[in-house]
Amino acid sequence: MQTRExxxxxxxxxxxxxxxxxxxxxxxxxxxxxxLEIDSIDAVDLIDHIKR
Incomplete structure:
Protein backbone atom coordinates (compact mmCIF):
# COMPACT_ATOMS: atom_id res chain seq x y z
CA MET A 1 0.00 0.00 0.00
CA GLN A 2 1.29 3.43 -0.93
CA THR A 3 1.72 6.13 1.66
CA ARG A 4 0.58 9.71 1.22
CA GLU A 5 4.22 10.62 0.56
CA LEU A 36 0.44 25.37 -11.28
CA GLU A 37 -1.56 26.70 -14.26
CA ILE A 38 -2.88 23.23 -15.19
CA ASP A 39 -6.08 23.50 -17.24
CA SER A 40 -8.80 20.88 -17.57
CA ILE A 41 -7.28 19.22 -20.65
CA ASP A 42 -3.91 19.03 -18.88
CA ALA A 43 -5.65 17.49 -15.86
CA VAL A 44 -7.10 14.75 -18.09
CA ASP A 45 -3.62 14.10 -19.50
CA LEU A 46 -2.28 13.88 -15.96
CA ILE A 47 -4.89 11.33 -14.93
CA ASP A 48 -4.26 9.26 -18.06
CA HIS A 49 -0.51 9.31 -17.41
CA ILE A 50 -0.93 8.21 -13.80
CA LYS A 51 -3.28 5.37 -14.75
CA ARG A 52 -0.59 3.89 -16.98
Missing amino acids: DIFNTLREALVELFELDPARISLDANLYQD
Missing part, protein backbone atom coordinates in the same frame (compact mmCIF):
# COMPACT_ATOMS: atom_id res chain seq x y z
CA ASP A 6 4.49 7.96 -2.18
CA ILE A 7 1.36 9.26 -3.90
CA PHE A 8 2.57 12.86 -3.69
CA ASN A 9 5.95 11.89 -5.18
CA THR A 10 4.22 10.06 -8.04
CA LEU A 11 2.09 13.12 -8.78
CA ARG A 12 5.05 15.48 -8.56
CA GLU A 13 7.11 13.31 -10.93
CA ALA A 14 4.24 13.22 -13.42
CA LEU A 15 3.73 16.99 -13.25
CA VAL A 16 7.42 17.61 -13.81
CA GLU A 17 7.61 15.12 -16.68
CA LEU A 18 4.42 16.16 -18.48
CA PHE A 19 4.39 19.90 -17.92
CA GLU A 20 8.05 20.70 -17.18
CA LEU A 21 7.15 22.30 -13.85
CA ASP A 22 9.76 23.19 -11.27
CA PRO A 23 9.45 20.57 -8.52
CA ALA A 24 9.83 23.33 -5.91
CA ARG A 25 6.49 24.83 -7.06
CA ILE A 26 4.63 21.58 -6.37
CA SER A 27 3.38 21.16 -2.82
CA LEU A 28 0.47 19.48 -1.09
CA ASP A 29 -1.19 22.89 -0.80
CA ALA A 30 -0.72 23.88 -4.45
CA ASN A 31 -3.86 24.34 -6.52
CA LEU A 32 -3.55 22.74 -9.97
CA TYR A 33 -5.42 25.52 -11.75
CA GLN A 34 -4.31 28.62 -9.87
CA ASP A 35 -0.82 27.79 -8.64
Whole structure:
Protein backbone atom coordinates (compact mmCIF):
# COMPACT_ATOMS: atom_id res chain seq x y z
CA MET A 1 0.00 0.00 0.00
CA GLN A 2 1.29 3.43 -0.93
CA THR A 3 1.72 6.13 1.66
CA ARG A 4 0.58 9.71 1.22
CA GLU A 5 4.22 10.62 0.56
CA ASP A 6 4.49 7.96 -2.18
CA ILE A 7 1.36 9.26 -3.90
CA PHE A 8 2.57 12.86 -3.69
CA ASN A 9 5.95 11.89 -5.18
CA THR A 10 4.22 10.06 -8.04
CA LEU A 11 2.09 13.12 -8.78
CA ARG A 12 5.05 15.48 -8.56
CA GLU A 13 7.11 13.31 -10.93
CA ALA A 14 4.24 13.22 -13.42
CA LEU A 15 3.73 16.99 -13.25
CA VAL A 16 7.42 17.61 -13.81
CA GLU A 17 7.61 15.12 -16.68
CA LEU A 18 4.42 16.16 -18.48
CA PHE A 19 4.39 19.90 -17.92
CA GLU A 20 8.05 20.70 -17.18
CA LEU A 21 7.15 22.30 -13.85
CA ASP A 22 9.76 23.19 -11.27
CA PRO A 23 9.45 20.57 -8.52
CA ALA A 24 9.83 23.33 -5.91
CA ARG A 25 6.49 24.83 -7.06
CA ILE A 26 4.63 21.58 -6.37
CA SER A 27 3.38 21.16 -2.82
CA LEU A 28 0.47 19.48 -1.09
CA ASP A 29 -1.19 22.89 -0.80
CA ALA A 30 -0.72 23.88 -4.45
CA ASN A 31 -3.86 24.34 -6.52
CA LEU A 32 -3.55 22.74 -9.97
CA TYR A 33 -5.42 25.52 -11.75
CA GLN A 34 -4.31 28.62 -9.87
CA ASP A 35 -0.82 27.79 -8.64
CA LEU A 36 0.44 25.37 -11.28
CA GLU A 37 -1.56 26.70 -14.26
CA ILE A 38 -2.88 23.23 -15.19
CA ASP A 39 -6.08 23.50 -17.24
CA SER A 40 -8.80 20.88 -17.57
CA ILE A 41 -7.28 19.22 -20.65
CA ASP A 42 -3.91 19.03 -18.88
CA ALA A 43 -5.65 17.49 -15.86
CA VAL A 44 -7.10 14.75 -18.09
CA ASP A 45 -3.62 14.10 -19.50
CA LEU A 46 -2.28 13.88 -15.96
CA ILE A 47 -4.89 11.33 -14.93
CA ASP A 48 -4.26 9.26 -18.06
CA HIS A 49 -0.51 9.31 -17.41
CA ILE A 50 -0.93 8.21 -13.80
CA LYS A 51 -3.28 5.37 -14.75
CA ARG A 52 -0.59 3.89 -16.98
